[in-house]
Amino acid sequence: MSLHLSTVILPHLRWHEGGRAAWTRAEQLGFHAAYTYDHLSWRSFRDGPWFGAVPTLTAAAAATERIRLGTLVTSPNFRHPVTLAKELISLDDVSGGRVTLGIGAGGTGFDATALGQEPWTPRERADRFAEFVTLLDRLLTEDAVSYEGDHYSAHEARNIPGCVQRPRLPFAVAATGPRGLKLAARYGQAWVTTGDPKLYENGTPEQSLRALREQVDRLSDACEAVGRDAASVDKVLLTGFTPDRARPLDSLDAFLDFAGHHQALGFTEIVLHWPIPNTDFAADEKIFEHIAMEAPSHLS
Template sequence: MIMRVGIVILPDQRWSVAARRWRLAEEYGFDQAWTYDHIGWRDLVDGPWFDAVPTLTAAALVTSRIRLGTMVASPNFRHPVHFAREVTALDDVSGGRLTLGLGAGGISYDAAVLGRPALTPRQRVDRFGEFLGLLDELLRDGRADFAGEYYSAVDARSTPGCVQAPRAPFIVAANGPRAMRLAARHGQGWVTTGEKAEDLDGWWRSVAALAERFAAAEAGAGRRPGEIDRVLSLDAAPVFSLSSVDFFADAVGRASDLGFTDVVTHWPRESSWYAGSEAVVEKVASEVLPHLGRGPR
């Protein structure tokens, strides 16, 4: 089995606590460590909660090998011109270890806190298309002019550009057909959470169906089969993936059977979302990760 494994570390702890988790993620042998990019998230909105960009910058300084990234950044509160500057800085500080998870943005706290009018699903994907296109152009070409419905740029720059050429890789979140086409066009990877389901088998069926749809989008964009990495966020399922070592190993196997190249789990929290035990992370690191024939991104 060939599979890369990433872990999300929520930005919900002061750095005096969080730094240990980022160091351990590397020491344990995870391929990527991600964090959420939100102003506030669900019932954790009252905090503590910290911004993704300085969190990843700090993580880059306490690690040396593991890839680092957003899971996922969105247009809800980020402008591609300013975000391009943050991206180039992060890629530089990390020595070219940055991966950008990018999504269209939902209708949660981030979408409402700035007081902007609510967007329809179609409008959110339209905005995402502009966001991806302008960010891609800036990071690849170093400068851009753009006039769209949602974004504008006048002689924008991203000098000196990313350490990685032609830019830091994009992992594009998509479940719907239009967003999948954007992922197939701009992404070095595609990430999905599956669809909401009441039971675990139903969730896996949704993941299988989405994988088939993305294969069609990939072909439609003229990309080679397997050219785009396929990333599955395991904890959108009804059961937390790190509930036990055996459960995690089974989930990795099922994802591999469906053609996924990467899976993402979450660092266990004491309660609420992703409640679990850090002891399971340690056992996964010693009993599961060494047996995965993982390759470079």
């Protein structure tokens, strides 16, 4: 089973001051996909430049030819399925069918209150997420949709001509809980995890691997419950949030060791953060590029 290597490029650079160069370089390096975060602002980047995900991806689509593009991840925190569907269909068209939608329930960060709302409880986030994914699936596959739910509505929403990718662009569903995994099993062409957040500070790499193995097993159970082969769901690890978060970019050998352990768990794609100096994502750019160019031949 081959393992794809991808990157995530945070939208913190002006397009003509390094932004465009990063996306085109990602394609030159041979990455399978290049993603970006879909937030209004994020953690330590809150007081600096931060650009919108969909316009950034549209510009990236025009500047590249082959690399897949997407979000890791979009959430209901400040999105509505009707308007998001229209943007995604447009982006899929501009890119020639190269878009993957990473989608998750969202959290309690800045996005959760930016529109003036009170933060949702975990249960409300899960309820909204389930309705969000279900409605978005319809909007991206049907020409006209009317819907009245507990949290979202659509009245004769038109989405012609639909996605370039058929029946719609792929969903990569981020989830670790039972309700989210059920959504991944039913609607996801891929499943995304960052590992177990409880292990981030004081966990060990061995504990992280065990936790990830348990997550993969729970996804398999969710797939079995809906009559789906778990092997048909790609399994994506977004790195940078496990106890050994820095180690994969120490050297090519360190990355191959890291990737091999996770490939053995069933992961089909590993996503590395594009290096950003003086942040949690700082890394040696030469080593990063060496990994991008050399690792795929060892992972096939």
